[in-house]
Amino acid sequence: MDLTSSHASPVLTDPVPISKSRLGMHSGLLSYSQQDSSSPLSSSLSPVKYSRTSSRKTSGNLDDVRSNGWLDAMKASSPPSKKHPNKAFNSHIDSSELDYSSWLLEYPSALDCFEEMIEHAKNKKIAMFLDYDGTLSPIVNDPDRAFMSEAMRSVVRNVAKCFPTAIISGRSREKVYDLVKLTELYYAGSHGMDIVGPASHTLSNTHPDCIKSTDQQGQEITLFQPARDFLPLIDEVYKRLVEKTKDIQGANVENHKFCVSVHYRNVEENNWTVIGQIVHDTLKDYPLLRSTHGRKVLDIRPVIDWNKGKAVEFLLDCLGLSEGDDDVFAIFIGDDKTDEDAFKVLRERKGGFGILVSSTRKQSNASYSLRDTSEVMKFLEMLVNWKREEENKQQQKRHSF
Numbered sequence: 001m002d003l004t005s006s007h008a009s010p011v012l013t014d015p016v017p018i019s020k021s022r023l024g025m026h027s028g029l030l031s032y033s034q035q036d037s038s039s040p041l042s043s044s045l046s047p048v049k050y051s052r053t054s055s056r057k058t059s060g061n062l063d064d065v066r067s068n069g070w071l072d073a074m075k076a077s078s079p080p081s082k083k084h085p086n087k088a089f090n091s092h093i094d095s096s097e098l099d100y101s102s103w104l105l106e107y108p109s110a111l112d113c114f115e116e117m118i119e120h121a122k123n124k125k126i127a128m129f130l131d132y133d134g135t136l137s138p139i140v141n142d143p144d145r146a147f148m149s150e151a152m153r154s155v156v157r158n159v160a161k162c163f164p165t166a167i168i169s170g171r172s173r174e175k176v177y178d179l180v181k182l183t184e185l186y187y188a189g190s191h192g193m194d195i196v197g198p199a200s201h202t203l204s205n206t207h208p209d210c211i212k213s214t215d216q217q218g219q220e221i222t223l224f225q226p227a228r229d230f231l232p233l234i235d236e237v238y239k240r241l242v243e244k245t246k247d248i249q250g251a252n253v254e255n256h257k258f259c260v261s262v263h264y265r266n267v268e269e270n271n272w273t274v275i276g277q278i279v280h281d282t283l284k285d286y287p288l289l290r291s292t293h294g295r296k297v298l299d300i301r302p303v304i305d306w307n308k309g310k311a312v313e314f315l316l317d318c319l320g321l322s323e324g325d326d327d328v329f330a331i332f333i334g335d336d337k338t339d340e341d342a343f344k345v346l347r348e349r350k351g352g353f354g355i356l357v358s359s360t361r362k363q364s365n366a367s368y369s370l371r372d373t374s375e376v377m378k379f380l381e382m383l384v385n386w387k388r389e390e391e392n393k394q395q396q397k398r399h400s401f
């Protein structure tokens with residue numbers, strides 16, 4: 001990416017004047033207009049909200065974290081799906097189950113509504129987008145052990161044989177590939193900031209952040225890395241966060257190449273504010289980075305106008321599926337706040353829908369829901385079976401002529 005160029009780039013120009021000396025970058029490209037409204041954390045931690053002078057004055061005061069309301073967000077992220085008896089009715093009816101059932105009226109189960117849903121996709125080209133953690137693999141305490149089952153792998157492989165399929169993850173592209181291990185798919189790592197898509201000569205010739213390349217099998221591919229210039233900054237902040245959190249038991253910082261994850265799932269709850277404050281204070285020195293909130297994780301990422309939604313649009317473009325929207329039906333399955341950007345794109349685009357994986361009530365841009373990874377697997381199986389039946393029907397039709 002040419003940070004001094006004037007052609008279209010996902011790096012937005014921000015009117016807030018900040019020092020550009022750190023990266024020696026051109027003034028017009030360093031800042032950002034805050035886009036991620038989904039996260040209370042990101043809005044409170046955003047460098048945009050703090051002028052450089054005022055932010056320097058607010059030093060490590062835990063009240064920052066509490067009063068900005070994002071301690072609540074930390075607590076609320078990834079709530080366990082606990083069942084508790086409904087005391088009000090003095091019965092064994094589980095109130096969280098009742099809650100969930102009423103929520104399902106708004107976000108119907110993609111399994112129960114499969115026929116209705118698939119009706120919209122009939123005679124269209126389906127494109128499948130999948131998140132990884134919490135969607136293809138259950139949430140576990142150790143991010144390095146978030147394996148997907150062989151059964152899930154096999155279903156995802158079948159899906160990819162039927163439809164163009166991509167995994168869009170918050171993890172680095174390499175890490176998510178190591179976990180998925182399927183060559184039949186396209187991968188977008190670092191929340192879509194590192195994409196390997198099918199060869200698109202139009203895109204790689206015209207898009208400033210696209211490179212034509214070849215994969216290990218010698219196949220031509222399109223590589224898209226809009227945040228490449230942020231690599232040294234990401235490395236630096238990663239090292240600082242590792243250092244600053246090293247004495248907090250359970251804290252875990254992951255380097256995902258174009259973003260950094262600070263996990264607090266295994267940290268004692270009364271230390272969450274400390275984690276939040278560390279991230280908050282560290283980001284004051286990095287106005288080119290912002291944070292978003294995932295499931296018991298704070299993700300630090302470049303302030304570029306790029307997210308999973310943009311990655312979906314980009315991949316549809318690569319696949320030659322972005323024109324003639326009416327012929328294309330895109331499905332995105334995800335469980336996290338960062339997946340909301342993709343759900344929103346599909347909602348606005350109309351040719352497709354988002355499916356939220358959740359066992360608790362959540363406000364979402366998705367249209368349907370699935371309860372957990374086992375339901376995701378069932379849904380994917382249904383989709384593959386449906387496609388095979390459709391193909392059989394077509395074949396029979398052809399033979400009968």
Ligand SMILES: O=P(O)(O)OC[C@H]1O[C@H](O[C@H]2O[C@H](CO)[C@@H](O)[C@H](O)[C@H]2O)[C@H](O)[C@@H](O)[C@@H]1O
Binds near residue numbers: 132133138146170297
């Ligand atoms: O976009 P995703 O593929 O869903 O990635 C989002 C984050 O996933 C990982 O963390 C989450 O899953 C872990 C393993 O189950 C869990 O321990 C953690 O609490 C979750 O937040 C990954 O480690 C993060 O870097 C990603 O941002």
